[in-house]
Amino acid sequence: MLEEYPLDRVFTLIEPGPALLVATAEGRKKNIMTITWSMAMSFAPTFGIVTGPWNHSFDVLMKTRECVVAVPGVDLIDAVIGIGTCSGTDTDKFKKFSLTAEKAQSVKSPLIAECLFNLECQVADYVDAHGIIILECVRAWENRKRTERRTFHAVGDGIFIADGEKFDRRREMASKLPAL
Template sequence: MTISWTMVMDFTPRFAITTGPWNYSYTALRKSKECVISIPTIDLLDKVVGVGTCSGADTDKFERFVLTPLEGKHVRSPLIKECLANIECKIIDIIEKHNIVVLEGVAAYFDNSRKEKRTVHAVGDGTFIVDGRKLNRREMMKSKLPDGGL
C-alpha cells in the first residue's frame, strides 16, 4: 500500500504511519505485525500513485506496476528492489483511537547504485514536493545529536 502520512518518532528507529480498517492492507498489518517501508524516488511517482489508487484485494500490485519483490532478512513482507531505500519493520503498537501504527525498524537498506536519489512527499491534495538540495548543519547541532550520529 502507499502511505502518505508517516512520522519519525525520535532518534531511535521508530516510525508511525496512519491507516485503519478502511484500508485493505490494515488487516495484514494487524495479523503479521510487520511490514516494510519502501522509499521511492521521483522517477517512480506514477507507479506510487498507481499503487495507492488501487486495492490489493483485487490487484497484484507488484505485477501490475512491474515492481520486483525482494526477500527481507527479518520480516516476511517483501522489500521493493526499485526503491532507493527499504526499512524492515516490526509493529510495536497500534493506537486505534487515532489509527496510528507504531513501527520499529529492524534493518535498513539503501541502494547507492541508483542515480536518482530525489524522494517525493505527498501534500495531500494530489500534488507532491520533490526533495532538493541537502544542507549540512551537523557541526552547529552537534550537542543535540545522539552519539554516533545518524
C-alpha cells in the first residue's frame, strides 16, 4: 500500500509547512505528537522541528535519536488536534484515534498508514537554546490510496487552512530549483 518516495523530493513536503505528526517508539510503546513548528532548510531531506521537554515525545526522541514524521491529509484534522492535546504518558494514541502503526524499514518508530507521506528520520542535531531538532530523512513513503490529498496548515490561534489554489512558476524559477 505504501510506495517508496524519492528522498530528493522530501523538502517539497516540508517547505509548505503542513501540520505534521511525529511518531516515536520506546521499546514496544508507540506514541504520536502533533507538530506545526517545522522548517525546511535546504533541498536536502534535512529539516527542523521545534519541541521540548514539556512533551513526552521529546524525551523519547532524545533517547532513541529517531522518529517518523508523517504528513496527514485534512481529513485527519480532528485526530491531529486530538493527538496534540493529550499525552502518550497516559494514552495509547494509535488506539484512541484509530490509526494504524506499520513497520518502518530504517527506524524502529512506526509509520502511520493513514497519512499521505511518512518520513523515516534520524536525529542529526539538537539546538538546545531554541529547542530545534534537526532531522535527517533516510527513507520516505507515499500512500497514493488516500483520496483526500490536501494537507493543512496552522495559523497559530486554533484556525487552520487547507491547501488551496496552486500557482505553477517552475519555468520562471528554474535557475533556483534543483532538477527533479
